[in-house]
Amino acid sequence: xxxxxxxxxxxxxxxxxxxxxxxxxxxxxxxxxxxxxxxxxxxxxxxxxxxxxxxxxxxxxxxxxxxxxxxxxxxxxxxxxxxxxxxxxxxxxxxxxxxxxxxxxxxxxxxxxxxxxxxxxxxxxxxxxxxxxxxxxxxxxxxxxxxxxxxxxxxxxxxxxxxxxxxxxxxxxxxxxxxxxxxxxxxxxxxxxxxxxxxxxxxxxxxxxxxxxxxxxxxxxxxxxxxxxxxxxxxxxxxxxxxxxxxxxxxxxxxxxxxxxxxxxxxxxxxxxxxxxxxxxxxxxxxxxxx
Numbered sequence: 001x002x003x004x005x006x007x008x009x010x011x012x013x014x015x016x017x018x019x020x021x022x023x024x025x026x027x028x029x030x031x032x033x034x035x036x037x038x039x040x041x042x043x044x045x046x047x048x049x050x051x052x053x054x055x056x057x058x059x060x061x062x063x064x065x066x067x068x069x070x071x072x073x074x075x076x077x078x079x080x081x082x083x084x085x086x087x088x089x090x091x092x093x094x095x096x097x098x099x100x101x102x103x104x105x106x107x108x109x110x111x112x113x114x115x116x117x118x119x120x121x122x123x124x125x126x127x128x129x130x131x132x133x134x135x136x137x138x139x140x141x142x143x144x145x146x147x148x149x150x151x152x153x154x155x156x157x158x159x160x161x162x163x164x165x166x167x168x169x170x171x172x173x174x175x176x177x178x179x180x181x182x183x184x185x186x187x188x189x190x191x192x193x194x195x196x197x198x199x200x201x202x203x204x205x206x207x208x209x210x211x212x213x214x215x216x217x218x219x220x221x222x223x224x225x226x227x228x229x230x231x232x233x234x235x236x237x238x239x240x241x242x243x244x245x246x247x248x249x250x251x252x253x254x255x256x257x258x259x260x261x262x263x264x265x266x267x268x269x270x271x272x273x274x275x276x277x278x279x280x281x282x283x284x285x286x287x288x289x290x291x
Contacts, residue, residue, distance in 0.1 A: 002063060002253070004065075005053065005057075005068070006041065022251075023037075050071055059087060064089070067089050069143070070094070088260065091103070091105070095144070103256075103259075107144075107273075113150060116148070116151075116196055117153075131169055131186050132149055132153075132169065133198065136171075153166055167186060183212075187217075200221070200228065202228055202237060203231055205219060206219055210236050223243055224285060232278070242277055244275070
């Protein structure tokens with residue numbers, strides 16, 4: 001009896017539909033072994049809802065947890081409860097240190113930010129400024145978002161000696177109108193040559209740049225969501241870095257299953273490649289049609 005604890009897919013958070021597919025794929029492969037899976041979904045903007053799940057979680061009846069952490073402090077508390085109950089946890093999407101964590105499946109977030117900066121730097125206009133756009137409710141809740149920005153900044157600190165001005169725009173979960181206002185303000189204040197979006201909602205910035213007629217601003221973000229693919233094909237997004245969210249969840253649940261059922265200890269860190277996707281190689285990354 002295993003549990004999955006992760007954010008729910010809702011509104012513009014369609015990213016979370018992708019890990020669901022990976023989980024379903026893993027379940028199908030293990031179906032003959034009568035694995036029961038209990039799902040616990042939370043709104044990643046609602047800390048109280050997550051806390052309620054943590055307090056009411058059936059620690060004594062599940063044998064392992066696949067977990068995508070969001071709220072750092074509360075997630076650490078959950079992992080502590082799991083440690084006390086000797087409950088093994090496999091993390092995906094974001095890493096946190098805890099004795100209950102037996103494996104993490106995902107990217108090296110710092111390195112992916114570093115790669116994003118290198119992509120941004122190719123052919124960048126001299127003297128141009130770069131905006132780092134964080135759309136998360138609070139970026140300090142997301143360890144991987146913080147690490148991506150650190151990696152991005154580290155590249156420019158090393159290669160440009162801090163000469164390129166990097167401006168952080170923290171939206172804190174604000175709506176599209178506030179995003180538009182902040183981007184407009186930033187573009188009128190600075191000589192913006194590039195924008196790095198630290199999560200999968202890069203399509204929102206692409207739409208703004210498209211409507212504002214800012215064709216020369218380089219744009220880098222994450223993940224093959226349908227909206228992102230459309231702007232990548234149009235050339236409005238220059239590069240996407242794929243986190244392989246479906247693969248993360250698939251490997252995560254498979255690792256947890258092998259640990260609980262067969263006592264096979266997974267690798268503590270299961271790093272996934274940092275895939276760079278452009279309009280030219282997109283076709284090789286998109287799922288094949290089932291028609």
